[in-house]
Amino acid sequence: MTTPVRLSAIDLVTYTPGLAALLVDAVEDGAGVGFLTPLPIDAAAEWWATQGTEIRSNRTVVWVTSDHEGVTGTIQLRFAGMPDSRHRASVSKLLVHRRARGNGLGRELLSTAEQFAAAAGRSLLTLDTPTGSGAEHLYKSAGWIESGAIPAYAADPSGVLRSSTLFHKYLG
Known part of the structure; x- marks a missing residue:
């Protein structure tokens, strides 16, 4: 397992092909991360390019x-920008390639984002994940609190509307 590296916008250009392949792998495996199948590699790369x-x-x-x-x-930490929300951030796009699963990489990425958020003065993190997904176990075991589920919140990669579970975590 490698240590997570924080990307600059310039680094993103270098990593975009690999991140695009990771996103396609996740969507093909059924991850509910905002994309539908089939996800062409060029569309995945284009989305990553917008993150710069x-x-x-x-x-x-x-x-x-x-x-x-x-x-x-990969993992993303998105900071809330409004004055009344500067104490929180959201975790998104926690993706682990199928060939790298089962070695604690997801937990390492999550911990990295949590530590960074705390150091940046954020005291509350939020996220959503498809209800019943394997990710729910990871979040619960990492101390995240289930806030509830919203029916028909987002479509799964095949286009079927599914429930999503919301989680939060206080950082202290």
């Missing part, structure tokens, strides 16, 4: 892990 603006503006922080075969995982 968010990174440059410090609204989003992205970490990536890789090994000799390429990108293995």
Whole structure:
């Protein structure tokens, strides 16, 4: 397992092909991360390229892990920008390539985002994940609190509307 590396907007350009392949892998495996199948690699790369603006503006922080075969995982931390919300951030796009699962990489990425958020003065994190997904176990075991579920919140990769579970975590 490699240590997560925080990406700058310039780094993002270098990592975009690997991040696009990771996103396609996740969607093909059924991850509810906002995309439908089939997800063409060029569409995935185009989406990642749009994240450069968010990174440059410090609204989003992205970490990536890789090994000799390429990108293995990523996570994003998105900062709330309104004056009444500057105490919180949301976690999104926690993705681990199928070939890299089962080694604690998801937990390492999540911990990295949590530690960064706390150091940045954020005291509350939120996220949503498809109800019944494997990710729910990860979040619960990492101390996240289930806030509730919203029926028909988002479509799964096949286009079927599914429930999503909301989680939050106080950082202290």
